[in-house]
Protein backbone atom coordinates (compact mmCIF):
# COMPACT_ATOMS: atom_id res chain seq x y z
CA UNK A 1 0.00 0.00 0.00
CA UNK A 2 0.83 3.52 0.19
CA UNK A 3 4.59 3.15 -0.14
CA UNK A 4 4.72 6.88 -0.80
CA UNK A 5 2.76 7.60 2.38
CA UNK A 6 5.16 8.17 5.29
CA UNK A 7 2.42 7.50 7.83
CA UNK A 8 2.28 3.88 6.61
CA UNK A 9 2.71 1.84 8.69
CA UNK A 10 2.13 3.30 12.14
CA UNK A 11 0.55 1.86 15.27
CA UNK A 12 -1.22 3.42 18.20
CA UNK A 13 1.31 3.37 21.05
CA UNK A 14 -0.34 5.20 23.95
CA UNK A 15 -2.44 8.21 24.87
CA UNK A 16 -2.77 10.57 27.81
CA UNK A 17 -5.87 10.76 29.92
CA UNK A 18 -6.35 13.45 32.57
CA UNK A 19 -8.24 13.52 35.83
CA UNK A 20 -8.76 15.78 38.82
CA UNK A 21 -8.24 12.63 40.94
CA UNK A 22 -5.48 10.87 38.99
CA UNK A 23 -4.49 8.46 41.75
CA UNK A 24 -7.99 6.99 41.92
CA UNK A 25 -8.10 6.66 38.14
CA UNK A 26 -4.69 4.96 38.14
CA UNK A 27 -5.90 2.48 40.72
CA UNK A 28 -8.97 1.65 38.62
CA UNK A 29 -6.97 1.08 35.44
CA UNK A 30 -4.30 -0.98 37.19
CA UNK A 31 -6.95 -3.35 38.50
CA UNK A 32 -9.23 -3.42 35.50
CA UNK A 33 -6.60 -3.74 32.77
CA UNK A 34 -3.80 -5.42 34.71
CA UNK A 35 -1.32 -2.55 34.53
CA UNK A 36 1.60 -1.41 36.70
CA UNK A 37 2.08 2.26 37.57
CA UNK A 38 5.36 4.13 37.39
CA UNK A 39 5.75 7.89 37.87
CA UNK A 40 7.29 9.91 35.05
CA UNK A 41 9.49 12.99 35.29
CA UNK A 42 6.78 15.22 33.81
CA UNK A 43 4.34 14.39 36.60
CA UNK A 44 2.26 11.88 34.66
CA UNK A 45 1.97 8.22 35.63
CA UNK A 46 2.73 5.48 33.12
CA UNK A 47 0.39 2.51 33.33
CA UNK A 48 2.09 -0.35 31.58
CA UNK A 49 1.20 -3.93 30.73
CA UNK A 50 1.77 -6.46 27.99
CA UNK A 51 0.93 -4.77 24.69
CA UNK A 52 -0.85 -1.87 26.33
CA UNK A 53 0.08 1.35 28.04
CA UNK A 54 -1.31 4.79 28.75
CA UNK A 55 -0.38 7.91 30.68
CA UNK A 56 -2.58 9.45 33.35
CA UNK A 57 -2.05 13.08 34.25
CA UNK A 58 -3.47 15.75 36.49
CA UNK A 59 -5.87 17.97 34.63
CA UNK A 60 -9.44 18.49 33.60
CA UNK A 61 -11.56 15.43 34.24
CA UNK A 62 -11.83 13.21 31.18
CA UNK A 63 -9.58 15.34 28.96
CA UNK A 64 -7.41 13.49 26.45
CA UNK A 65 -4.56 15.89 25.60
CA UNK A 66 -2.88 13.62 23.06
CA UNK A 67 -2.76 10.30 21.28
CA UNK A 68 0.61 8.91 20.17
CA UNK A 69 1.51 6.71 17.21
CA UNK A 70 4.84 4.93 16.84
CA UNK A 71 6.75 4.72 13.59
CA UNK A 72 9.30 2.01 12.76
CA UNK A 73 12.35 4.18 12.08
CA UNK A 74 13.76 7.70 11.98
CA UNK A 75 13.75 7.98 8.20
CA UNK A 76 9.99 7.43 8.11
CA UNK A 77 9.56 10.00 10.87
CA UNK A 78 11.60 12.52 8.86
CA UNK A 79 9.51 11.82 5.76
CA UNK A 80 6.32 12.29 7.76
CA UNK A 81 7.60 15.60 9.18
CA UNK A 82 8.26 16.76 5.61
CA UNK A 83 4.76 15.73 4.51
CA UNK A 84 3.09 17.50 7.41
CA UNK A 85 5.09 20.66 6.79
CA UNK A 86 4.23 20.44 3.11
CA UNK A 87 0.54 20.30 4.08
CA UNK A 88 0.98 23.51 6.05
CA UNK A 89 0.62 21.91 9.47
CA UNK A 90 2.51 23.40 12.38
CA UNK A 91 4.92 20.91 13.96
CA UNK A 92 4.85 21.06 17.76
CA UNK A 93 7.26 19.60 20.30
CA UNK A 94 6.30 16.12 21.46
CA UNK A 95 4.37 16.20 24.76
CA UNK A 96 5.02 12.55 25.68
CA UNK A 97 7.83 11.26 27.91
CA UNK A 98 7.64 7.85 26.23
CA UNK A 99 9.10 8.75 22.82
CA UNK A 100 12.68 9.48 21.81
CA UNK A 101 14.05 12.93 21.04
CA UNK A 102 12.84 13.92 17.58
CA UNK A 103 9.19 13.00 18.11
CA UNK A 104 6.73 15.62 16.91
CA UNK A 105 3.10 16.57 17.31
CA UNK A 106 0.37 18.32 15.38
CA UNK A 107 -2.97 19.63 16.63
CA UNK A 108 -6.27 18.36 15.20
CA UNK A 109 -9.36 20.57 14.62
CA UNK A 110 -10.72 19.63 18.05
CA UNK A 111 -7.50 20.73 19.79
CA UNK A 112 -6.15 17.25 20.51
CA UNK A 113 -2.47 16.67 19.79
CA UNK A 114 -1.46 13.74 17.61
CA UNK A 115 2.09 12.64 18.32
CA UNK A 116 4.44 10.63 16.10
CA UNK A 117 7.73 9.14 17.19
CA UNK A 118 9.84 6.18 18.13
CA UNK A 119 9.52 4.61 21.58
CA UNK A 120 12.40 5.09 23.99
CA UNK A 121 14.33 1.81 24.01
CA UNK A 122 13.69 0.87 27.64
CA UNK A 123 10.01 1.61 27.21
CA UNK A 124 9.35 -0.48 24.15
CA UNK A 125 5.65 -1.16 23.67
CA UNK A 126 4.26 -4.34 25.04
CA UNK A 127 7.26 -4.52 27.25
CA UNK A 128 6.82 -5.76 30.71
CA UNK A 129 4.52 -8.63 31.48
CA UNK A 130 3.03 -7.99 34.91
CA UNK A 131 1.64 -10.33 37.48
CA UNK A 132 -1.78 -8.78 36.90
CA UNK A 133 -1.55 -8.46 33.15
CA UNK A 134 -2.05 -12.07 32.22
CA UNK A 135 -4.94 -11.48 29.84
CA UNK A 136 -4.03 -10.56 26.28
CA UNK A 137 -5.16 -7.17 25.04
CA UNK A 138 -3.03 -4.99 22.78
CA UNK A 139 -3.85 -1.28 22.68
CA UNK A 140 -5.06 -1.04 19.09
CA UNK A 141 -7.32 1.96 18.49
CA UNK A 142 -8.79 5.08 19.97
CA UNK A 143 -12.05 6.62 18.85
CA UNK A 144 -13.22 10.17 19.42
CA UNK A 145 -16.57 11.91 19.13
CA UNK A 146 -16.64 15.28 17.41
CA UNK A 147 -18.92 18.16 16.58
CA UNK A 148 -16.53 18.91 13.69
CA UNK A 149 -16.71 15.63 11.79
CA UNK A 150 -15.96 17.02 8.33
CA UNK A 151 -12.83 18.98 9.31
CA UNK A 152 -11.68 16.11 11.52
CA UNK A 153 -11.96 13.54 8.74
CA UNK A 154 -10.21 15.84 6.29
CA UNK A 155 -7.40 16.45 8.78
CA UNK A 156 -6.79 12.79 9.53
CA UNK A 157 -7.11 11.60 5.92
CA UNK A 158 -5.66 14.39 3.82
CA UNK A 159 -3.49 16.09 6.45
CA UNK A 160 -1.95 13.14 8.26
CA UNK A 161 -2.37 10.50 5.55
CA UNK A 162 -4.58 7.94 7.29
CA UNK A 163 -6.47 5.62 4.93
CA UNK A 164 -10.28 5.50 5.11
CA UNK A 165 -11.55 1.93 5.53
CA UNK A 166 -15.27 2.57 6.07
CA UNK A 167 -17.63 5.52 6.32
CA UNK A 168 -21.08 5.47 7.89
CA UNK A 169 -23.48 7.92 6.29
CA UNK A 170 -27.05 9.17 6.29
CA UNK A 171 -29.44 8.47 3.42
CA UNK A 172 -28.46 11.80 1.84
CA UNK A 173 -24.77 10.91 1.96
CA UNK A 174 -23.85 12.99 5.01
CA UNK A 175 -21.08 11.13 6.87
CA UNK A 176 -21.62 10.26 10.53
CA UNK A 177 -18.58 8.08 11.27
CA UNK A 178 -15.20 7.60 9.63
CA UNK A 179 -12.89 4.64 10.33
CA UNK A 180 -9.24 5.18 9.38
CA UNK A 181 -6.24 2.87 9.31
CA UNK A 182 -2.49 3.33 9.50
CA UNK A 183 -1.57 -0.30 8.81
CA UNK A 184 -3.59 -3.28 7.50
CA UNK A 185 -5.82 -3.44 10.59
CA UNK A 186 -9.24 -1.94 9.86
CA UNK A 187 -8.86 1.15 12.01
CA UNK A 188 -6.40 2.58 14.48
CA UNK A 189 -8.52 5.73 14.79
CA UNK A 190 -12.14 6.71 14.16
CA UNK A 191 -14.33 9.78 14.53
CA UNK A 192 -18.07 9.75 15.35
CA UNK A 193 -20.31 12.75 14.70
CA UNK A 194 -21.66 13.96 18.04
CA UNK A 195 -23.14 17.08 19.68
CA UNK A 196 -19.92 17.60 21.66
CA UNK A 197 -16.28 16.84 20.94
CA UNK A 198 -14.91 14.36 23.49
CA UNK A 199 -13.03 11.09 23.79
CA UNK A 200 -15.28 8.11 22.98
CA UNK A 201 -13.40 4.88 23.68
CA UNK A 202 -10.08 3.08 23.60
CA UNK A 203 -9.79 -0.53 22.47
CA UNK A 204 -7.64 -3.55 23.30
CA UNK A 205 -7.36 -6.30 20.72
CA UNK A 206 -7.49 -9.86 22.07
CA UNK A 207 -6.42 -13.08 20.41
CA UNK A 208 -9.85 -14.75 20.27
CA UNK A 209 -13.43 -14.86 21.49
CA UNK A 210 -12.45 -16.82 24.61
CA UNK A 211 -10.28 -13.89 25.71
CA UNK A 212 -13.40 -11.73 25.63
CA UNK A 213 -15.08 -14.20 27.99
CA UNK A 214 -12.07 -14.21 30.30
CA UNK A 215 -11.96 -10.40 30.42
CA UNK A 216 -15.66 -10.29 31.30
CA UNK A 217 -15.07 -12.83 34.09
CA UNK A 218 -12.10 -10.78 35.33
CA UNK A 219 -14.26 -7.65 35.44
CA UNK A 220 -17.08 -9.56 37.13
CA UNK A 221 -14.62 -10.42 39.89
CA UNK A 222 -14.04 -6.70 40.35
CA UNK A 223 -17.79 -5.98 40.21
CA UNK A 224 -17.34 -3.89 37.08
CA UNK A 225 -20.39 -4.37 34.85
CA UNK A 226 -20.37 -4.49 31.07
CA UNK A 227 -21.82 -1.30 29.54
CA UNK A 228 -22.47 -2.44 25.94
CA UNK A 229 -22.24 -5.81 24.27
CA UNK A 230 -21.08 -8.42 23.72
CA UNK A 231 -21.74 -7.88 20.06
CA UNK A 232 -20.13 -7.61 16.65
CA UNK A 233 -19.49 -4.32 14.90
CA UNK A 234 -20.34 -4.00 11.20
CA UNK A 235 -17.34 -1.88 10.16
CA UNK A 236 -14.28 -3.84 11.28
CA UNK A 237 -16.35 -6.98 11.89
CA UNK A 238 -14.88 -7.25 15.39
CA UNK A 239 -16.38 -8.94 18.40
CA UNK A 240 -16.54 -6.57 21.35
CA UNK A 241 -17.87 -5.44 24.66
CA UNK A 242 -17.35 -2.14 26.44
CA UNK A 243 -17.22 -0.99 30.03
CA UNK A 244 -16.82 2.46 31.59
CA UNK A 245 -14.00 3.94 33.61
CA UNK A 246 -14.95 6.13 36.63
CA UNK A 247 -15.00 9.23 34.39
CA UNK A 248 -17.34 7.65 31.87
CA UNK A 249 -14.68 6.97 29.23
CA UNK A 250 -15.45 3.70 27.48
CA UNK A 251 -12.96 0.83 27.33
CA UNK A 252 -13.42 -1.83 24.64
CA UNK A 253 -12.20 -5.41 24.51
CA UNK A 254 -12.14 -6.59 20.89
CA UNK A 255 -11.29 -9.67 18.84
CA UNK A 256 -11.28 -10.64 15.17
CA UNK A 257 -10.78 -7.08 13.91
CA UNK A 258 -10.71 -7.16 10.13
CA UNK A 259 -7.40 -7.06 8.30
CA UNK A 260 -8.11 -4.98 5.22
CA UNK A 261 -6.64 -5.79 1.81
CA UNK A 262 -4.63 -2.94 0.35
CA UNK A 263 -7.05 -2.21 -2.44
CA UNK A 264 -10.04 -1.73 -0.15
CA UNK A 265 -10.84 1.90 0.56
CA UNK A 266 -13.88 3.87 1.48
CA UNK A 267 -16.71 1.36 1.80
CA UNK A 268 -20.03 2.73 3.05
CA UNK A 269 -22.47 1.70 5.77
CA UNK A 270 -25.96 2.91 6.60
CA UNK A 271 -26.41 5.13 9.67
CA UNK A 272 -28.41 2.74 11.85
CA UNK A 273 -28.00 0.73 15.05
CA UNK A 274 -27.33 -2.48 13.16
CA UNK A 275 -24.16 -1.03 11.63
CA UNK A 276 -22.69 -0.50 15.07
CA UNK A 277 -23.81 -3.85 16.43
CA UNK A 278 -24.91 -6.63 14.05
CA UNK A 279 -26.16 -8.63 17.05
CA UNK A 280 -28.42 -6.09 18.74
CA UNK A 281 -28.70 -2.58 20.16
CA UNK A 282 -26.30 0.03 18.86
CA UNK A 283 -24.76 2.97 20.72
CA UNK A 284 -25.70 5.95 18.55
CA UNK A 285 -23.57 9.05 19.16
CA UNK A 286 -25.82 11.11 16.88
Ligand SMILES: [Fe+2]
Nearest residue numbers: 143201203252
Ligand atom coordinates in the same frame (compact mmCIF):
# COMPACT_ATOMS: atom_id res chain seq x y z
FE1 LIG B 1 -13.72 0.40 18.90
